Amino acid sequence: MKTSHASGPDRPPLLFRDVLREELGRRCADNSRYSLRAFALDLGVHHATLSQLLSGRRVVTEESIRRIGAALGWSSDRVAELLERERLFSGPRERDEPEVVRLTDDAARVMHEWCHHAILELMRLASFRPDSRWIARVLGVSTDEVNIALSRLARLGMLTMEAPDRWVDSSPDVVGDAAFTRATLEHLLARFHDLHRNRPGRERAFADHVVMTLAVNTARLPDVAALIARFRRELATLVELDQHRDEVYQVQLTLLPITALTNHTDEGDPAWDSP
């Protein structure tokens, strides 16, 4: 986002570098021999630094405003006003745009990739261990995937490592009734513990986890529900083919609305009934 520096009604107020530009312009108008170098000399800064400040290639810091403000004889109120304007209106600078893009991407991924919410939910468990390897094992993902998710959550301020053994969920309550409820995770955790207990050297059990987020036409939901019902029957029929069975697995199918863009209600709607 670029910030307009023009002043006037409904426009952002003048920022520090605009004020400097105006001051330089005024002095040049008063004295045809006055230059940027002379202005820098008067302000007590290097002319290259001043040039970068005026062109926007150098970040305006609090120290810059205080130091140059003192050289220009500004009152403490004037300095405070410009500091506040800079804080409120300078906006993301061009150099910050990749940061904004990345944070937006981070936020989108946190919303749509189950691993992030799963980590935050895991942190609620009494048995939680702040250990990427443990989290990876419990969730059935790689340690790298956990660490990428942890980086994202920390960048977004949704997770804080307050102490070596205490991680805090500092996210807003956006998880709500997402697929990974606490109870489900407690259950999954117990299952994984059972799976790995007393079985050294055993190969990792087959596991598959797919979360699909789809835009749908709500009129199609009864068909979706019917398809899920058919899948359940076929799956049951398939495993019934084997007389001898040696493990217990769990299949979860969750169909939940993520948005509420229409007046659709789930009350009494056959699409949401267990098929």
Place this chain on the structure above:
Amino acid sequence: MGQPVTHFQIVTANPDGAAEFYSSLFGWTVDADNALGYRMFDTGSEEGITGGVWPAPPGAPAFVQLFIRVEDLDTEVKRAESLGATTIIPPQELPDGDAMAVMRDPDGATFALTRASK
């Protein structure tokens, strides 16, 4: 006492590949037996600084970060911000006892400030 550069970190979408490459090239060994599963290089030398590899999301470009050890992490983060840096990850107390914050300098390069275990 100073505020030394103590560590380098390669951030890459292919952390296994990076660990393998540098190990093959320089004979370094990699140890990831720690709470974050962090791939720590052992260069086999007393000289130089330590290093490691951290995963980046698929498709992200690889880059190297320098870690600078400071005495007072919170104070140095604020000081860096006052000089034009941006905080990417605010101070975190890592499982191994160290603390770390990741910053972006005014020209866009990222670096980390760390505080050794208390």
